[in-house]
Amino acid sequence: MTKNKFPRKAMATRSNAVHPKAVQQAKTPTAVVKNRLVASGYSHYGASYARKSLIGWMSHSASADEDIADNIKTLRERSRDLYMGVPLATGAIKTIRTNVIGSGLMMNSHIDRDKLGLTEAQAVEWQKNTEREWLLWSDSTNCDAARMCNFYEFQALALLSTLMSGDCFVALPFIKRPNCPYDLKLDLIESDRICNPLDSFKITENSVVEGVEVGQYGEPVAYYVAKYHPYSRHRPINSFKQEWKRVQAFGTKSGRRNMLHLMSDMERPGQRRGVPLLAPVIEALKQLGRYTDAELVAAVVSGYFTVFITQDNPQNGLDSLMSGMPGVDVSSMTADQNDVSLGNGAIVNLAEGEKVETANPGRPNTAFDGFVTSICRQIGAALEIPYELLMKSFTSSYSASRGALLEAWKMFRMRRQWIVNRLCQPVYEEWLSEAVAKGRINAPGFFDDPAIRKAWCLADWSGDTQGQLDPLKEAEAARVRVEQGFSTREHEAAELTGMSFDIIAAQRGREEKLLAENGLTQPVSSELHPLTQTQKDKEESEDAK
Structure with a gap:
């Protein structure tokens, strides 16, 4: 030894x-x-x-500024590159965007009529009128400072930018425009434009990191907004000098929000900037993209069929047999004697004494699918997206697929509530303040007492529904919950259809009246549909197998 x-x-x-x-x-x-x-x-x-x-x-060990802010530029660049070039990364971000926002989160006013001293009829009338005025502003591109999106498209863009870059900012300026009853506008600012000015070292009163100035308690005091994107090569003529504008987070006298900071995930106390959604899985996604590209190229190469011809006298071109074949253009085939590239049905000449040794790439790789599936499961776990939803592959049983959807919707609901708290509700409150100040909406005491103002501003936000693997079973479960007092028709209507129960009931009343006038009224049975039990037995037997 x-x-x-x-x-x-x-x-x-x-x-x-x-x-x-x-x-x-x-x-x-x-x-x-x-x-x-x-x-x-x-x-x-x-x-x-x-x-x-x-x-x-x-x-x-370091502070949040050192761990996050010092690396945020690289994380953003790589996250955006993955979004633009790796299908799995693109699908993950768009899956969250589609399920959280979808066609847009709609506002349903539900004021506290007891606090405001209103009757039920008065409250309903006020809510309907407010919702009409809200649609006048939110359904138009006039709500966007760039006039590109209405408010519901704006929600999707803001969430997409936040997930990709880690955060984004929304300024709330007042811009007067013809034929616009409201002056409030939304200006979406990409995260890169909030950065430190060149002379930030002169700011000694408060700390400034990555364009965010905070006070002694860590609260945001102001944001430094670059006039142009710091990495853009397309600037207006004679605008080579970069400029920054200091925007206070809140008005000095009014306390009004001047800027909304949309940061999706707060990871640590004292964190000033957000982290891209793909940050924990950047390496896994990049390597998986490279592996997929390599397998794709190998599969394409293995599909080529090339014929190599050896010659005794290369100066004479192809042999007489090939030269005499009808339809064969000898001149085109011998144009480049050094071209030995593979191709679809290609024919390549070889000089005397040259031989070809072929290598079988063994493609398609039988282990490819299993390996990719394993990596995708880990990526999905980090992003809180089950593999079935991440890959859009529902090949398991009904119970497994439903379990995956329910688990995913825990995350979707959390992010939906986050964007309601950070974007939708603050914007609605700013809009309602302008509407009341201009007299388009009557709300007594709105500016006198914060508690009364809160009572006027209460609202629910509903979006696209979860979706159903078995609509019949979902409807039956909703009926049982309502009958047993576990839920309300308003809640179940929003979950199943995304519509308000008031709208459904009013429309149903008109439809039933029209059917009765034409003698087409039919009784609605509340018994269990006969197909429900049959389908349930079938699915239970499949799960058992």
Whole structure:
């Protein structure tokens, strides 16, 4: 047996030099080091520097600004590159956008009539009138400062930008335009334009990191907005000089919001900028994209069929047999004697003594699908998107597919509530303030008491429904919940159809009246549909198999 080349003490010194904390331990007194070695708890496991598997693990503790803000530019660039070039990354972001926003989150006014002292009829009338006025503003592109989107398209763009870049900003300027009853406009600002000005070192009163100025309690005080995108090469003529504008987060006297910061995931206290959704899986997605491209190229190459012809006299071109074949253009086939590239049904000449050795790439790779599926499951777990929904592949049983959808909708509902709290409701409150100030909506006491203002501003936001694998079973479950008092018709109508129960009931009344006038009224049975139990038995037997 050969002896170890290095003494134990020398090996220990080398391993201690791997990590700064280990070096610090080497400089401490022997008694202190001994106490640390016999310590219990995490020192033997996750915090150990003695285990071989953890010796090379270099970790460093830093603030949120250092861990996030110092790396945010690279994270944004790579996240956008993945979105533009890797189908799985594109699908993940668009899946969240489609399920959270869909065709747009609609506002349904539900004021606190008890607090406001209104009767039910008065409250209903006020809510309907407010919703009409709201649609006048939100259904038009006039709500957008760039006049590109209505409010519902604006929601989708804001969420997409937030997921891709980590955050985005919405300014709330007042811009007067002809034939626009409301002056409030929304200006969506991409995350890169909120950055430190060149002379930010002169700002000593408050701290400024990545364009966000905070006060002594960590609250946002102002945002520094670049006039042009910092990496854009397409600027107006004679506008080479970059300029920044300091926008206060809240009005000094009114306390009004001047800027909304849409940051999807708060990871740490003191965090000023958001992290792109794909940040934890950037490497996995990039490597998976490269692997997919390599397999695709290999499969294409293996599909080529090329004929190589050896010649005794290469100066004479193709042999007489090929020259005499009808329809064969010898001149085109011998134009480039050095061209030996593969092609579909290509014919390549070889000189005397040259031979060809073929390599079988073995494509398509039988292990490709299983490997990609395994990686996609890990990516889906990190993004809170089940594999079935991430890949749009519902090949499992009804129970498994429904379980995946229910799990995904926990995340979708959370993000939907987040965008309601951060974008939809604040914008609605700013719009309602202008509508009341201009006298288009009557709301007594709106500017006198914050509690009364809150009562006038209460609203629900509903979007596209979850979708149903078995609509008959879902409808039956909704009926049972309503009959047993576990839910309301308003809630179930919103969940199943996305419509308000008031609208459904009013339309149903008109339809029933029209049917009665034409003698077509039919009784509506509340018994269990006969197909429900049959379908349930069938699915249970499939799950058992």
